Amino acid sequence: LLIKKEKGQSMVEFALVIPVLLLIVIGIIEFGFMFSSYLTLTNASREAARYISLGGDDVGAILRANNVAVNTDPNRMTIKIAPTSSSRSRGDSVTVEITYAHDFLTPFMDALLGSNFNLKVKATMRVE
Template identity: 30%
Template sequence: MKLMQKGQSMVEFAVIFPFFMFLIMSLAYFGLAFADYLQLNNIARSSAREALNYTNITEADAKSKDNKTLNNSLHKDYNKIIEKYSKQKLISDMYSWGNNSSQFDITYNNENVTVTIKAPLNKDTDSLPAIMDRLTNNNISDSGTFDINIKYTMYSGTTK
């Protein structure tokens, strides 16, 4: 009886090992995606804080002009902030950032600043969703399922 059990542990290991590796790699990819999300969230927060500091609109202007006119007057300052933070690199290359595919916008609304960041999944990498796209020919990433969308509003403390 003992002779037949010699290879049992090797067979059990061969059966369990792929599932274990899948679990470990999934955790690693989730960690990379979460790190990119946290970094983009920090970029949104920092740029909103900096944009609110650039927003030096008088109370008379805030009451007399509409938000579109005020946004146009602040556009030059906001573009400096967008350019500065678009140059930052993400921890992993799972998401496209700082190129034409990502979207980074700062708007002024009732003395508050709103930052919108949209970073699509980078299809040219070896991330798990990109690999699944290539294996299934399904283009899951085109649906926006794995994209990062952040909208952060920095309130000035006063409103019109």
């Protein structure tokens, strides 16, 4: 007799649980894309710093970073190199810092965290 009264219970439970489950799944997917961008930018900053440490110029290092950073929009990337090429000498450390405005894929995450989430990476190497 009690079973007949609980006929729609599973539907109500499903309706209560599915939004939370979808939020978790979407969050995992977004975090995966953001982590992939972070790793790509880390590699790009390392490659640019290595390029400069071997005697390359700043413009070449920026081009190198943009070429290595696949799957990212170069217009959303800011690359800072310190010290500038005119004040660098052998044995000095050079730092390449990349800031990237990561854009979320789902509008749901935009509402929670804002439209842009800045990723910032640095690489420092000694000029040879």
